[in-house]
Amino acid sequence: MNSAGVNGLRAHFVWQVARKELLSTLRDRRTLTSTILLPLILIPIFVIGFPLLLGRAFSGQSQERQRVGVIGTLPAALRARLTADAGAEVGVTLLPVTDPVRAVQDGTVQAVLRVPGSLPTEAGGASGTVQLYAKLGNLKAESGVIGKLKSALGAYNSSLVAAKLKGRGLPASFLTPVRVQTFDASRPQEAASGQLAFIIPMFLLQFILAGGMATAIDSTAGEKERGTLEVLLVSPIRRAEVVVGKLLATTATALTAAAFGLLGLLLSGLLGGILLRGTPAGVAGAMGGRLSVAPASVGVLILMALSAALLLSALLIAVSIFARSYKEAQTYVAPISLLIVLPAIGLQFADFIGRGAGLYALPVVNAMVVILDIVKGALSMPMALLALTVNLLVTGLLLLLAIRSFRREGVIFRN
Structure with a gap:
């Protein structure tokens, strides 16, 4: 005891x-x-x-050249932006297709750009529409081909607007009078x-x-x-x-x-x-x-x-x-x-x-x-x-x- x-x-x-x-x-x-x-x-x-x-x-997707189907006519400047390599990011390969949904589903292409009418080559005139077909819920597509296509289309739009502003003697910042700067306040x-x-x-x-x-x-x-x-x-x-x-x-x-x-x-x-x-x-x-x-x-x-x-x-x-x-x-x-x-x-x-x-x-x-x-x-x-x-x-x-x-x-x- x-x-x-x-x-x-x-x-x-x-x-x-x-x-x-x-x-x-x-x-x-x-x-x-x-x-x-x-x-x-x-x-x-x-x-x-x-x-x-x-x-x-993610980095592999940016360095991989994806296949993109095209239905309709793309302006030459836009085609050049889509296929060109920009720094570490590789462009895409454009291929003609007929059925956008089937082409994406069977893997013939990773995405399809369909132009129902015609696209403008300068800002200020009639607008156009580009239809994008892709597997939107697919992480690989979202981080790869979809991001590339949206980036190229956005850059094409910006170039048309910038050219129009320059022709009228206005700076590119004319359309964005207020800029937003973000700072990370996390610990x-x-x-x-x-x-x-x-x-x-x-x-x-x-x-x-x-x-x-x-x-x-x-x-x-x-x-x-x-x-x-x-x-x-x-x-x-x-x-x-x-x-x-x-x-x-x-x-x-x-x-x-x-x-x-x-x-x-x-x-x-x-x-x-x-x-x-x-x-x-x-x-x-x-x-x-x-x-x-x-x-x-x-x-x-x-x-x-x-x-x-x-x-x-x-x-x-x-x-x-x-x-x-x-x-x-x-x-x-x-x-x-x-x-x-x-x-x-x-x-x-x-x-x-x-x-x-x-x-x-x-x-x-x-x-x-x-x-x-x-x-x-x-x-x-x-x-x-x-x-x-x-x-x-x-x-x-x-x-x-x-x-x-x-x-x-x-x-x-x-x-």
Whole structure:
């Protein structure tokens, strides 16, 4: 009977239970792989690889000569603009077609320009119409041939207007007396994180869940299935000490996964500035890839990861103890991932969601919101403290539920 801890818990027995579960987890190589390797691989792939892939795809479209069908007559100056190379952007190849819809659908051409009548060769006279046929919902077409055609048509219109103004002795700025200059007022971190910032909290919590899941299930339903849980419960160790020991072991493996997830995030920030240098600025800026965390926010990030790990570990143990076997426990805990995936999808629209206290009072969700705030450089300490307090309170309630379940013979011997 060693010195008692909080609420009569004996630290020695708690540590013995936690040590036993950790050693059991360390023997499972698959768990180690999902805890260590996956965070280091997946986060850089999504944070850097996705923008890099899109950037190369967008730049490749500008350097590829697409086929464009033509129905009707195009002015010589417009044809020249469409087919000419402008800097790094390659022009298009014009081909005669008869059916614009069929030609686009069967891939004969990527787009079709149809001129029902005739097009003007100077401004001030009759106007003309150009009909553009393309797959408007196709990202490849939107970033490639459609952009080229609209740019060439816009440049042709501007050249006609400029020539007309010059003939009358007016400057080109005559039609635009007011110019608009835009400046990015975002925080540096927010501008760098881009639209992919929402995947960071999702990945961190998914790794916490995946890291703790194997230990939680094996230490409850797994021991039930093997018949070793009864041996543990008839020992001098109290039920509460058993639960707290299993909670500490589960939290340790969950935090290990989170730590390697943070390391993957750090590697993404270091490598992003190097690997994304050749990526088009618009794509890199929109998709992110150069993520960083302010040193002052690292402590808050660690505390939020710890609170989320404790909460999810307590939830996993409280649910898994009701299962008769390891496989049955997996079906019980599988829906828990929806607690992370569904809010993570909502984080894509975080700019439209009000950041009131109610959002930070939602368990698990609040951890993702605070982590997103940290990534974007918009951390609010009062809201972070609220989220931390809520997660710890819910963890306590789940821990009491797990202890109560461990004291019920109908649950322990439910096989």
